[in-house]
Amino acid sequence: MRLARSQASRPSTTSELVDYGDQLSEWAKERTGFFLPVTAGDVAAVETVNRWAIDSADYDAAAKNEFSAAADSFLLAQALAAGHTAVTHEVIKDTRKKIQIPNAAAAVGVSCCLPWHMLRVERPQLVLGIGA
Numbered sequence: 001m002r003l004a005r006s007q008a009s010r011p012s013t014t015s016e017l018v019d020y021g022d023q024l025s026e027w028a029k030e031r032t033g034f035f036l037p038v039t040a041g042d043v044a045a046v047e048t049v050n051r052w053a054i055d056s057a058d059y060d061a062a063a064k065n066e067f068s069a070a071a072d073s074f075l076l077a078q079a080l081a082a083g084h085t086a087v088t089h090e091v092i093k094d095t096r097k098k099i100q101i102p103n104a105a106a107a108v109g110v111s112c113c114l115p116w117h118m119l120r121v122e123r124p125q126l127v128l129g130i131g132a
Contacts, residue, residue, distance in 0.1 A: 041081035042074075049077045052107050053099060060096045067099040076101065076110055085111040087118045 017028040028034075050073055053064050067073050079086045088101040091114075105112035113121075 036078070038078070039081065042078045045077035045081040046074060048080065049073050049104065049108055053104065056099075056107070058094075058096065058103075059099055063095075063097050063099050067104070072099070072101050072104070076104055076108060079105070079110045080108055085113055085118070087113055087115055089115060 018025045090101045092102045102112045
């Protein structure tokens with residue numbers, strides 16, 4: 001399967017994907033070019049995203065720590081730095097126990113959408129076959 005260059009993921013997501021040992025892990029290992037490099041702007045944006053999480057009164061300490069340690073916060077920071085849209089299956093949810101990507105995205109000014117919306121808008125060509 002090949003995706004147009006306008007779709008990409010982040011190195012922080014790579015490390016989470018390759019550790020599972022499943023078919024998606026193998027796919028990620030074989031497509032390192034799909035994962036964009038980290039920039040200085042990304043690093044600066046991490047401070048903005050994590051500062052929002054730390055300062056938020058809406059989440060308990062465990063949720064803040066989990067968010068900061070997971071790829072989610074870095075994914076949002078990179079989207080913030082580059083003006084990209086975050087694509088996730090998560091939806092806005094009011095809970096103190098977990099920071100959802102769409103909640104954090106809305107708080108720091110990152111656009112967010114469901115994968116189905118991205119597929120409708122981007123209309124990627126998915127090519128299945130040997131060597132794809």
